[in-house]
Amino acid sequence: MNTIPAETWVEIEQVILTPAQRAPGIPDDTRATPYVRRISGFLTAPAAVGGDATIRTLIGRTLTGTLRVVNPSYSHSFGDTVPELLNIGLGGQA
Protein backbone atom coordinates (compact mmCIF):
# COMPACT_ATOMS: atom_id res chain seq x y z
CA MET A 1 0.00 0.00 0.00
CA ASN A 2 1.19 3.48 -0.92
CA THR A 3 2.28 5.47 2.11
CA ILE A 4 1.99 9.23 1.84
CA PRO A 5 4.92 11.04 3.51
CA ALA A 6 4.55 13.35 6.49
CA GLU A 7 4.12 17.07 5.70
CA THR A 8 2.15 16.31 2.49
CA TRP A 9 -0.87 18.62 1.94
CA VAL A 10 -3.93 16.34 2.19
CA GLU A 11 -7.68 16.32 2.86
CA ILE A 12 -9.24 14.20 5.58
CA GLU A 13 -12.87 13.26 6.04
CA GLN A 14 -14.78 12.86 9.30
CA VAL A 15 -18.27 11.47 9.82
CA ILE A 16 -19.67 13.96 12.33
CA LEU A 17 -23.12 12.39 12.69
CA THR A 18 -24.40 9.05 11.36
CA PRO A 19 -27.91 9.05 9.80
CA ALA A 20 -29.34 7.92 13.15
CA GLN A 21 -27.60 10.74 15.04
CA ARG A 22 -28.73 13.58 12.73
CA ALA A 23 -30.93 16.52 13.72
CA PRO A 24 -34.66 15.98 14.04
CA GLY A 25 -36.94 17.44 11.38
CA ILE A 26 -34.64 17.26 8.35
CA PRO A 27 -35.93 16.05 4.96
CA ASP A 28 -35.82 12.28 4.37
CA ASP A 29 -33.31 12.49 1.50
CA THR A 30 -30.88 14.35 3.80
CA ARG A 31 -31.52 12.01 6.75
CA ALA A 32 -30.55 9.02 4.62
CA THR A 33 -26.94 10.30 4.48
CA PRO A 34 -24.31 10.84 7.20
CA TYR A 35 -23.22 14.38 8.08
CA VAL A 36 -19.64 14.62 6.80
CA ARG A 37 -16.83 17.16 7.19
CA ARG A 38 -13.71 17.52 5.04
CA ILE A 39 -10.68 19.54 6.15
CA SER A 40 -7.26 20.07 4.58
CA GLY A 41 -3.89 20.22 6.31
CA PHE A 42 -0.34 18.84 6.42
CA LEU A 43 0.05 15.17 7.42
CA THR A 44 1.81 14.97 10.79
CA ALA A 45 2.93 11.36 10.17
CA PRO A 46 3.01 9.03 7.14
CA ALA A 47 -0.43 7.60 6.32
CA ALA A 48 -2.24 5.66 3.58
CA VAL A 49 -5.22 6.84 1.53
CA GLY A 50 -8.35 5.37 3.12
CA GLY A 51 -6.62 4.93 6.48
CA ASP A 52 -6.53 6.99 9.67
CA ALA A 53 -4.54 10.20 9.41
CA THR A 54 -3.65 13.22 11.51
CA ILE A 55 -3.19 16.67 10.03
CA ARG A 56 -1.95 20.09 11.11
CA THR A 57 -4.25 22.77 9.67
CA LEU A 58 -3.28 26.21 8.35
CA ILE A 59 -3.90 27.67 11.82
CA GLY A 60 -1.85 24.94 13.54
CA ARG A 61 -4.63 22.76 14.97
CA THR A 62 -4.24 18.97 14.99
CA LEU A 63 -7.20 16.95 13.67
CA THR A 64 -7.75 13.30 12.79
CA GLY A 65 -9.89 11.55 10.18
CA THR A 66 -9.75 9.29 7.15
CA LEU A 67 -7.19 10.29 4.51
CA ARG A 68 -9.23 11.05 1.39
CA VAL A 69 -7.21 13.15 -1.07
CA VAL A 70 -3.51 13.84 -1.57
CA ASN A 71 -2.73 17.42 -2.63
CA PRO A 72 -6.40 18.58 -2.71
CA SER A 73 -6.77 21.24 -5.38
CA TYR A 74 -9.35 23.64 -6.73
CA SER A 75 -10.47 22.93 -10.26
CA HIS A 76 -13.68 24.98 -10.39
CA SER A 77 -13.88 27.00 -13.57
CA PHE A 78 -16.06 29.24 -15.69
CA GLY A 79 -17.78 26.10 -16.96
CA ASP A 80 -18.69 25.10 -20.50
CA THR A 81 -19.68 28.15 -22.53
CA VAL A 82 -23.41 28.86 -22.35
CA PRO A 83 -24.21 30.13 -25.87
CA GLU A 84 -27.52 31.63 -24.70
CA LEU A 85 -25.52 34.41 -22.96
CA LEU A 86 -23.30 35.39 -25.86
CA ASN A 87 -25.63 37.59 -27.89
CA ILE A 88 -27.15 39.47 -24.95
CA GLY A 89 -26.36 43.22 -25.12
CA LEU A 90 -24.33 43.10 -28.33
CA GLY A 91 -23.89 46.44 -30.04
CA GLY A 92 -25.06 48.23 -26.91
CA GLN A 93 -28.61 46.94 -27.40
CA ALA A 94 -30.47 45.64 -24.37
Add this chain to the structure above:
Amino acid sequence: MSRDMSYAAVMARKNEIMKASLGIDFSAYEQSPVCFDYERMMRDTGFSHEDLVRIQRETKVGDTPLFELRNLTEAVRKISAPGKGATILLKDEAANASGSFKARRASISCYEAKRRGFAGVATATSGNYGAAVASQAAQRGLKCIVLQEVYDSRGVGQPEIVEKGRKCEAFGAEVHKLTVGPELFYCLLTTLEETGFFNASLYTPFGIRGIETLGTEIAAQVRARYQRDPDAVIVTHAGGGNLTGTARGLIDAGASKTRIVACSVDLSGLHMASDHDFNRKSFTTGHTGFGVPFATWPDRTDVPRNAARSMRYMDEYRLVMQGEVFYVTELLAKLEGIERGPAGNTSLTAAVAMAREMDRDQIVVVQETEYTGAGKHHNSQLAFARSMGIEVRRGDPRENIPGKNIVIPERLEQVRGHDQPLDKLRLSYLKNAAKLVPADRWTAADKAFLSADVKKDPAWLESVLPQLKA
Protein backbone atom coordinates in the same frame (compact mmCIF):
# COMPACT_ATOMS: atom_id res chain seq x y z
CA MET B 1 -14.58 13.41 32.01
CA SER B 2 -15.48 13.93 28.38
CA ARG B 3 -18.48 16.03 27.45
CA ASP B 4 -21.56 14.55 25.79
CA MET B 5 -21.18 15.42 22.09
CA SER B 6 -24.56 14.12 20.90
CA TYR B 7 -26.65 16.52 18.82
CA ALA B 8 -29.19 17.05 21.59
CA ALA B 9 -26.59 17.57 24.33
CA VAL B 10 -24.57 20.13 22.36
CA MET B 11 -27.71 22.05 21.37
CA ALA B 12 -28.70 22.12 25.04
CA ARG B 13 -25.38 23.86 25.85
CA LYS B 14 -26.07 26.49 23.16
CA ASN B 15 -26.65 29.46 25.46
CA GLU B 16 -23.53 28.97 27.58
CA ILE B 17 -21.37 28.44 24.47
CA MET B 18 -22.77 31.60 22.89
CA LYS B 19 -22.21 33.67 26.01
CA ALA B 20 -18.58 32.57 26.31
CA SER B 21 -17.86 33.10 22.61
CA LEU B 22 -19.49 36.51 22.23
CA GLY B 23 -19.16 38.16 25.60
CA ILE B 24 -22.69 39.52 25.23
CA ASP B 25 -25.24 38.72 27.91
CA PHE B 26 -28.39 38.86 25.80
CA SER B 27 -30.57 38.32 28.86
CA ALA B 28 -29.67 41.88 29.95
CA TYR B 29 -31.81 43.21 27.08
CA GLU B 30 -34.78 40.87 27.45
CA GLN B 31 -37.98 42.61 28.57
CA SER B 32 -40.38 39.71 27.99
CA PRO B 33 -40.33 36.51 25.91
CA VAL B 34 -41.26 38.55 22.81
CA CYS B 35 -39.75 41.95 23.49
CA PHE B 36 -36.20 43.22 24.04
CA ASP B 37 -34.36 46.56 24.05
CA TYR B 38 -32.96 46.50 20.52
CA GLU B 39 -31.59 50.04 20.43
CA ARG B 40 -29.77 49.66 23.74
CA MET B 41 -28.20 46.41 22.53
CA MET B 42 -26.94 48.25 19.43
CA ARG B 43 -25.69 51.26 21.44
CA ASP B 44 -23.84 49.04 23.91
CA THR B 45 -21.37 48.03 21.19
CA GLY B 46 -19.82 51.35 22.22
CA PHE B 47 -18.69 52.48 18.75
CA SER B 48 -19.43 55.94 17.37
CA HIS B 49 -19.84 56.39 13.62
CA GLU B 50 -16.33 57.87 13.54
CA ASP B 51 -14.96 54.80 15.35
CA LEU B 52 -16.50 52.50 12.72
CA VAL B 53 -14.96 54.52 9.87
CA ARG B 54 -11.52 54.59 11.52
CA ILE B 55 -11.51 50.83 12.28
CA GLN B 56 -12.60 49.99 8.74
CA ARG B 57 -9.99 52.23 7.10
CA GLU B 58 -7.30 50.30 9.03
CA THR B 59 -8.25 47.09 7.22
CA LYS B 60 -9.12 48.21 3.66
CA VAL B 61 -12.87 48.53 4.14
CA GLY B 62 -15.22 51.28 2.95
CA ASP B 63 -14.88 54.44 0.84
CA THR B 64 -16.02 52.40 -2.17
CA PRO B 65 -16.94 54.15 -5.46
CA LEU B 66 -20.52 54.98 -6.48
CA PHE B 67 -20.98 54.61 -10.24
CA GLU B 68 -23.74 56.01 -12.45
CA LEU B 69 -24.81 53.24 -14.86
CA ARG B 70 -25.37 55.60 -17.79
CA ASN B 71 -25.88 53.07 -20.55
CA LEU B 72 -28.16 50.81 -18.56
CA THR B 73 -30.20 53.85 -17.44
CA GLU B 74 -30.50 54.90 -21.12
CA ALA B 75 -31.59 51.38 -22.10
CA VAL B 76 -34.31 51.45 -19.41
CA ARG B 77 -35.49 54.91 -20.57
CA LYS B 78 -35.91 53.61 -24.12
CA ILE B 79 -38.51 51.10 -22.94
CA SER B 80 -40.18 53.37 -20.33
CA ALA B 81 -43.23 55.61 -20.65
CA PRO B 82 -42.47 59.32 -21.30
CA GLY B 83 -41.00 60.99 -18.19
CA LYS B 84 -40.12 57.64 -16.62
CA GLY B 85 -36.74 55.94 -16.13
CA ALA B 86 -34.85 56.82 -12.93
CA THR B 87 -31.07 57.13 -12.86
CA ILE B 88 -29.49 53.86 -11.67
CA LEU B 89 -26.44 54.13 -9.39
CA LEU B 90 -24.25 51.24 -8.26
CA LYS B 91 -22.17 51.14 -5.05
CA ASP B 92 -19.10 49.11 -5.96
CA GLU B 93 -18.65 47.11 -2.79
CA ALA B 94 -16.44 44.61 -4.63
CA ALA B 95 -13.69 47.18 -3.90
CA ASN B 96 -13.58 46.13 -0.22
CA ALA B 97 -10.66 43.96 0.97
CA SER B 98 -12.33 40.57 0.40
CA GLY B 99 -14.42 41.59 -2.61
CA SER B 100 -17.83 42.21 -1.02
CA PHE B 101 -19.69 44.40 1.50
CA LYS B 102 -19.28 41.56 4.00
CA ALA B 103 -15.87 43.03 4.85
CA ARG B 104 -17.74 45.83 6.64
CA ARG B 105 -19.53 43.26 8.75
CA ALA B 106 -16.42 41.23 9.56
CA SER B 107 -14.22 44.24 10.30
CA ILE B 108 -15.91 45.26 13.53
CA SER B 109 -16.25 41.67 14.81
CA CYS B 110 -12.55 40.98 14.24
CA TYR B 111 -11.56 44.29 15.82
CA GLU B 112 -13.68 43.41 18.86
CA ALA B 113 -12.27 39.86 19.05
CA LYS B 114 -8.71 41.22 19.03
CA ARG B 115 -9.51 43.94 21.59
CA ARG B 116 -10.94 41.33 23.97
CA GLY B 117 -7.91 39.07 23.61
CA PHE B 118 -9.43 36.12 21.73
CA ALA B 119 -6.85 33.99 19.85
CA GLY B 120 -9.14 33.46 16.89
CA VAL B 121 -12.56 33.80 15.30
CA ALA B 122 -14.97 31.20 13.92
CA THR B 123 -17.97 31.60 11.67
CA ALA B 124 -20.47 29.35 9.90
CA THR B 125 -21.29 30.65 6.45
CA SER B 126 -21.29 29.49 2.85
CA GLY B 127 -21.27 33.06 1.61
CA ASN B 128 -18.84 35.90 1.04
CA TYR B 129 -18.80 36.46 4.78
CA GLY B 130 -16.33 33.59 5.28
CA ALA B 131 -13.73 35.25 3.06
CA ALA B 132 -14.47 38.58 4.74
CA VAL B 133 -13.78 37.16 8.22
CA ALA B 134 -10.68 35.34 6.95
CA SER B 135 -9.36 38.54 5.35
CA GLN B 136 -10.04 40.71 8.39
CA ALA B 137 -8.65 38.06 10.78
CA ALA B 138 -5.46 37.87 8.70
CA GLN B 139 -5.02 41.64 9.01
CA ARG B 140 -5.66 41.62 12.79
CA GLY B 141 -3.36 38.65 13.48
CA LEU B 142 -6.20 36.33 14.51
CA LYS B 143 -6.62 32.64 13.67
CA CYS B 144 -9.74 31.88 11.66
CA ILE B 145 -12.05 28.90 11.12
CA VAL B 146 -14.81 29.01 8.50
CA LEU B 147 -17.50 26.30 8.41
CA GLN B 148 -19.26 25.93 5.06
CA GLU B 149 -22.09 23.84 3.67
CA VAL B 150 -20.46 22.82 0.36
CA TYR B 151 -21.27 19.31 -0.78
CA ASP B 152 -24.28 17.13 -1.40
CA SER B 153 -24.02 13.48 -0.29
CA ARG B 154 -22.41 12.52 -3.62
CA GLY B 155 -19.59 14.97 -2.87
CA VAL B 156 -20.67 17.37 -5.62
CA GLY B 157 -19.84 20.94 -4.60
CA GLN B 158 -21.73 24.08 -5.60
CA PRO B 159 -19.13 25.91 -7.75
CA GLU B 160 -19.79 29.26 -6.12
CA ILE B 161 -19.30 27.85 -2.62
CA VAL B 162 -16.19 25.92 -3.69
CA GLU B 163 -14.73 29.26 -4.84
CA LYS B 164 -15.64 30.92 -1.55
CA GLY B 165 -13.84 28.10 0.30
CA ARG B 166 -10.76 28.60 -1.84
CA LYS B 167 -10.72 32.30 -0.98
CA CYS B 168 -10.93 31.58 2.77
CA GLU B 169 -7.95 29.22 2.49
CA ALA B 170 -6.08 31.84 0.45
CA PHE B 171 -6.30 34.14 3.50
CA GLY B 172 -4.91 31.39 5.77
CA ALA B 173 -8.14 30.13 7.32
CA GLU B 174 -8.95 26.55 8.35
CA VAL B 175 -11.99 25.66 6.22
CA HIS B 176 -14.50 22.97 7.25
CA LYS B 177 -16.30 21.68 4.18
CA LEU B 178 -19.57 20.08 5.21
CA THR B 179 -22.39 18.20 3.55
CA VAL B 180 -25.96 19.53 3.41
CA GLY B 181 -27.88 20.01 6.65
CA PRO B 182 -28.82 22.34 9.48
CA GLU B 183 -26.20 20.59 11.64
CA LEU B 184 -23.78 23.29 10.47
CA PHE B 185 -24.83 25.09 13.64
CA TYR B 186 -24.04 22.01 15.76
CA CYS B 187 -20.56 21.99 14.22
CA LEU B 188 -20.10 25.69 14.95
CA LEU B 189 -20.99 25.09 18.60
CA THR B 190 -18.54 22.19 18.98
CA THR B 191 -15.82 24.22 17.24
CA LEU B 192 -16.37 27.22 19.54
CA GLU B 193 -16.28 24.89 22.54
CA GLU B 194 -13.05 23.19 21.39
CA THR B 195 -11.17 26.37 20.46
CA GLY B 196 -12.50 29.10 22.74
CA PHE B 197 -12.59 31.38 19.66
CA PHE B 198 -14.78 34.46 19.24
CA ASN B 199 -18.08 33.77 17.46
CA ALA B 200 -17.95 36.11 14.47
CA SER B 201 -21.64 35.50 13.83
CA LEU B 202 -23.30 37.39 11.00
CA TYR B 203 -26.01 38.53 13.36
CA THR B 204 -24.28 40.19 16.31
CA PRO B 205 -24.60 43.94 16.96
CA PHE B 206 -20.91 44.27 15.88
CA GLY B 207 -21.63 42.78 12.47
CA ILE B 208 -24.67 44.94 11.81
CA ARG B 209 -23.13 48.19 13.07
CA GLY B 210 -20.25 47.62 10.64
CA ILE B 211 -22.70 47.86 7.71
CA GLU B 212 -24.04 51.25 8.84
CA THR B 213 -21.11 52.98 7.10
CA LEU B 214 -22.46 51.67 3.78
CA GLY B 215 -25.67 53.64 4.31
CA THR B 216 -23.91 56.82 5.40
CA GLU B 217 -21.50 56.65 2.44
CA ILE B 218 -24.41 56.29 -0.02
CA ALA B 219 -26.19 59.32 1.47
CA ALA B 220 -23.03 61.45 1.35
CA GLN B 221 -22.01 60.41 -2.18
CA VAL B 222 -25.48 60.90 -3.71
CA ARG B 223 -25.87 64.29 -2.03
CA ALA B 224 -22.44 65.47 -3.16
CA ARG B 225 -23.06 64.56 -6.79
CA TYR B 226 -26.82 65.07 -7.26
CA GLN B 227 -27.70 67.51 -4.43
CA ARG B 228 -30.50 65.27 -3.22
CA ASP B 229 -31.16 62.07 -1.30
CA PRO B 230 -31.67 58.79 -3.16
CA ASP B 231 -35.35 58.00 -3.74
CA ALA B 232 -34.84 54.28 -3.29
CA VAL B 233 -32.01 52.00 -2.17
CA ILE B 234 -32.31 48.36 -3.22
CA VAL B 235 -30.71 45.71 -1.05
CA THR B 236 -30.23 42.04 -1.90
CA HIS B 237 -31.93 40.32 1.01
CA ALA B 238 -31.12 37.01 2.71
CA GLY B 239 -30.47 37.04 6.46
CA GLY B 240 -31.43 40.70 6.80
CA GLY B 241 -28.13 42.21 7.96
CA ASN B 242 -27.33 44.05 4.76
CA LEU B 243 -30.74 45.72 4.74
CA THR B 244 -30.74 46.50 8.47
CA GLY B 245 -27.25 48.02 8.57
CA THR B 246 -27.67 50.02 5.36
CA ALA B 247 -31.03 51.41 6.46
CA ARG B 248 -29.64 52.36 9.88
CA GLY B 249 -26.78 54.20 8.19
CA LEU B 250 -29.15 56.09 5.86
CA ILE B 251 -31.34 57.08 8.81
CA ASP B 252 -28.25 58.11 10.79
CA ALA B 253 -27.27 60.36 7.86
CA GLY B 254 -30.76 61.91 7.84
CA ALA B 255 -31.95 60.26 4.61
CA SER B 256 -35.15 59.18 6.31
CA LYS B 257 -37.39 59.54 3.21
CA THR B 258 -35.35 57.11 1.10
CA ARG B 259 -37.36 53.95 0.41
CA ILE B 260 -35.65 50.77 1.53
CA VAL B 261 -36.39 48.00 -0.95
CA ALA B 262 -35.47 44.37 -0.32
CA CYS B 263 -34.86 42.06 -3.25
CA SER B 264 -34.42 38.27 -3.36
CA VAL B 265 -34.25 35.64 -6.06
CA ASP B 266 -37.51 33.68 -6.03
CA LEU B 267 -36.65 30.05 -5.26
CA SER B 268 -40.05 29.06 -3.94
CA GLY B 269 -40.63 25.32 -4.14
CA LEU B 270 -37.05 24.28 -3.32
CA HIS B 271 -36.30 22.94 0.18
CA MET B 272 -33.21 24.55 1.67
CA ALA B 273 -32.20 21.53 3.78
CA SER B 274 -32.74 19.00 1.00
CA ASP B 275 -29.72 17.05 -0.21
CA HIS B 276 -31.40 16.68 -3.64
CA ASP B 277 -32.45 20.34 -4.04
CA PHE B 278 -29.12 21.75 -2.78
CA ASN B 279 -27.40 21.70 -6.18
CA ARG B 280 -30.51 22.51 -8.19
CA LYS B 281 -30.52 26.17 -7.26
CA SER B 282 -28.17 28.55 -9.03
CA PHE B 283 -28.00 31.12 -6.22
CA THR B 284 -26.38 30.22 -2.93
CA THR B 285 -27.78 33.21 -1.05
CA GLY B 286 -29.86 36.33 -1.63
CA HIS B 287 -32.85 34.09 -2.28
CA THR B 288 -36.29 33.55 -0.74
CA GLY B 289 -35.08 30.39 1.07
CA PHE B 290 -33.30 32.72 3.50
CA GLY B 291 -35.05 36.04 2.82
CA VAL B 292 -38.55 35.02 3.79
CA PRO B 293 -37.86 32.94 6.94
CA PHE B 294 -35.40 35.53 8.29
CA ALA B 295 -37.87 38.37 7.66
CA THR B 296 -40.70 36.53 9.38
CA TRP B 297 -38.62 35.35 12.32
CA PRO B 298 -35.17 36.95 12.71
CA ASP B 299 -34.43 35.21 16.00
CA ARG B 300 -33.99 31.81 14.30
CA THR B 301 -30.25 32.30 14.06
CA ASP B 302 -27.05 31.48 15.94
CA VAL B 303 -27.45 34.28 18.49
CA PRO B 304 -30.34 34.54 20.98
CA ARG B 305 -31.35 37.99 19.70
CA ASN B 306 -30.62 38.86 16.10
CA ALA B 307 -29.31 42.38 15.46
CA ALA B 308 -30.44 42.03 11.82
CA ARG B 309 -34.16 42.86 11.86
CA SER B 310 -35.09 43.48 8.25
CA MET B 311 -38.85 44.04 8.67
CA ARG B 312 -38.08 46.93 11.03
CA TYR B 313 -36.64 48.88 8.08
CA MET B 314 -38.16 47.39 4.90
CA ASP B 315 -40.60 49.47 2.79
CA GLU B 316 -41.01 47.08 -0.13
CA TYR B 317 -39.90 43.54 -1.12
CA ARG B 318 -39.25 42.67 -4.77
CA LEU B 319 -38.62 39.17 -6.12
CA VAL B 320 -36.75 38.36 -9.31
CA MET B 321 -36.25 35.09 -11.19
CA GLN B 322 -32.85 33.42 -11.69
CA GLY B 323 -32.99 33.95 -15.48
CA GLU B 324 -33.69 37.68 -15.06
CA VAL B 325 -30.57 38.11 -12.90
CA PHE B 326 -28.36 36.26 -15.40
CA TYR B 327 -29.66 38.48 -18.20
CA VAL B 328 -28.96 41.70 -16.29
CA THR B 329 -25.53 40.38 -15.21
CA GLU B 330 -24.64 39.93 -18.87
CA LEU B 331 -25.95 43.44 -19.67
CA LEU B 332 -23.78 44.91 -16.91
CA ALA B 333 -20.74 43.47 -18.67
CA LYS B 334 -21.75 44.38 -22.20
CA LEU B 335 -23.21 47.86 -21.57
CA GLU B 336 -21.27 49.05 -18.53
CA GLY B 337 -17.96 47.28 -19.01
CA ILE B 338 -17.75 45.69 -15.56
CA GLU B 339 -18.12 42.08 -14.46
CA ARG B 340 -19.52 41.54 -10.99
CA GLY B 341 -20.87 38.58 -9.01
CA PRO B 342 -24.45 37.48 -8.37
CA ALA B 343 -25.38 39.20 -5.08
CA GLY B 344 -25.39 42.81 -6.26
CA ASN B 345 -26.79 41.81 -9.61
CA THR B 346 -29.89 40.51 -7.85
CA SER B 347 -30.72 44.02 -6.60
CA LEU B 348 -29.58 45.48 -9.93
CA THR B 349 -32.26 43.36 -11.61
CA ALA B 350 -34.93 44.77 -9.32
CA ALA B 351 -33.51 48.26 -9.93
CA VAL B 352 -33.94 47.89 -13.69
CA ALA B 353 -37.59 46.92 -13.19
CA MET B 354 -38.22 49.70 -10.64
CA ALA B 355 -36.40 52.47 -12.52
CA ARG B 356 -38.82 51.94 -15.38
CA GLU B 357 -41.74 52.81 -13.11
CA MET B 358 -39.98 55.75 -11.38
CA ASP B 359 -39.75 59.32 -12.65
CA ARG B 360 -36.82 60.35 -14.79
CA ASP B 361 -35.47 62.80 -12.20
CA GLN B 362 -35.45 60.18 -9.45
CA ILE B 363 -32.47 58.13 -8.25
CA VAL B 364 -32.35 54.42 -7.42
CA VAL B 365 -29.22 53.00 -5.78
CA VAL B 366 -28.06 49.39 -6.03
CA GLN B 367 -26.13 49.26 -2.80
CA GLU B 368 -23.61 46.46 -3.43
CA THR B 369 -21.56 44.53 -5.92
CA GLU B 370 -19.38 41.50 -5.23
CA TYR B 371 -16.31 40.07 -6.97
CA THR B 372 -16.73 37.50 -9.69
CA GLY B 373 -14.46 34.82 -11.17
CA ALA B 374 -14.24 31.06 -11.69
CA GLY B 375 -17.14 29.38 -9.86
CA LYS B 376 -18.81 32.69 -9.02
CA HIS B 377 -19.44 33.68 -12.63
CA HIS B 378 -22.93 33.43 -14.13
CA ASN B 379 -21.54 31.21 -16.90
CA SER B 380 -20.23 28.79 -14.23
CA GLN B 381 -23.61 28.74 -12.53
CA LEU B 382 -25.53 28.13 -15.75
CA ALA B 383 -23.10 25.46 -16.98
CA PHE B 384 -23.37 23.73 -13.59
CA ALA B 385 -27.18 23.96 -13.67
CA ARG B 386 -27.18 22.36 -17.13
CA SER B 387 -24.96 19.53 -15.84
CA MET B 388 -27.47 18.94 -13.02
CA GLY B 389 -30.28 18.48 -15.57
CA ILE B 390 -31.78 21.97 -15.31
CA GLU B 391 -33.13 23.27 -18.64
CA VAL B 392 -31.48 26.57 -19.68
CA ARG B 393 -33.11 28.59 -22.50
CA ARG B 394 -34.09 32.07 -23.65
CA GLY B 395 -37.73 33.06 -23.34
CA ASP B 396 -40.28 34.68 -21.05
CA PRO B 397 -38.87 34.69 -17.48
CA ARG B 398 -42.38 34.14 -16.13
CA GLU B 399 -41.91 30.52 -17.29
CA ASN B 400 -39.09 30.02 -14.72
CA ILE B 401 -39.66 27.09 -12.37
CA PRO B 402 -36.93 26.95 -9.67
CA GLY B 403 -35.09 23.62 -9.76
CA LYS B 404 -36.54 22.70 -13.18
CA ASN B 405 -35.50 25.41 -15.63
CA ILE B 406 -33.82 28.79 -16.00
CA VAL B 407 -35.46 31.02 -18.60
CA ILE B 408 -33.26 33.96 -19.62
CA PRO B 409 -35.23 36.93 -20.99
CA GLU B 410 -34.99 37.75 -24.68
CA ARG B 411 -35.45 41.50 -24.17
CA LEU B 412 -35.10 44.06 -21.37
CA GLU B 413 -38.89 44.63 -21.36
CA GLN B 414 -39.28 41.11 -19.97
CA VAL B 415 -37.28 41.95 -16.82
CA ARG B 416 -40.17 42.82 -14.52
CA GLY B 417 -39.65 41.07 -11.20
CA HIS B 418 -42.68 40.68 -8.97
CA ASP B 419 -43.87 41.92 -5.63
CA GLN B 420 -43.78 40.03 -2.32
CA PRO B 421 -46.67 41.54 -0.32
CA LEU B 422 -45.24 42.84 2.97
CA ASP B 423 -48.38 42.63 5.07
CA LYS B 424 -48.44 38.86 4.54
CA LEU B 425 -44.88 38.64 5.90
CA ARG B 426 -45.76 40.95 8.80
CA LEU B 427 -48.61 38.63 9.76
CA SER B 428 -46.32 35.59 9.58
CA TYR B 429 -43.89 37.38 11.88
CA LEU B 430 -46.66 38.15 14.39
CA LYS B 431 -47.91 34.54 14.22
CA ASN B 432 -44.38 33.38 15.07
CA ALA B 433 -44.32 35.79 18.03
CA ALA B 434 -47.70 34.43 19.13
CA LYS B 435 -46.12 30.97 19.37
CA LEU B 436 -43.96 32.32 22.22
CA VAL B 437 -46.75 34.20 24.00
CA PRO B 438 -50.39 34.07 22.77
CA ALA B 439 -51.41 37.40 21.25
CA ASP B 440 -54.15 38.01 23.83
CA ARG B 441 -51.44 38.07 26.52
CA TRP B 442 -49.17 40.61 24.80
CA THR B 443 -48.48 43.62 27.01
CA ALA B 444 -48.45 47.25 25.80
CA ALA B 445 -44.62 47.02 25.68
CA ASP B 446 -44.82 43.81 23.62
CA LYS B 447 -47.18 45.48 21.15
CA ALA B 448 -44.99 48.58 20.87
CA PHE B 449 -41.93 46.39 20.17
CA LEU B 450 -43.70 44.12 17.67
CA SER B 451 -45.26 46.96 15.70
CA ALA B 452 -41.88 48.74 15.49
CA ASP B 453 -40.29 45.44 14.45
CA VAL B 454 -42.60 45.28 11.40
CA LYS B 455 -42.45 49.05 10.66
CA LYS B 456 -46.10 49.69 11.53
CA ASP B 457 -47.89 51.66 14.22
CA PRO B 458 -49.64 50.02 17.19
CA ALA B 459 -53.07 50.84 15.66
CA TRP B 460 -52.25 48.59 12.69
CA LEU B 461 -51.19 45.84 15.05
CA GLU B 462 -54.49 46.14 16.96
CA SER B 463 -56.36 45.90 13.65
CA VAL B 464 -54.78 42.55 12.73
CA LEU B 465 -54.98 40.97 16.21
CA PRO B 466 -58.23 39.09 15.38
CA GLN B 467 -56.38 37.30 12.54
CA LEU B 468 -53.78 35.96 14.99
CA LYS B 469 -56.22 33.96 17.05
CA ALA B 470 -56.76 31.41 14.29
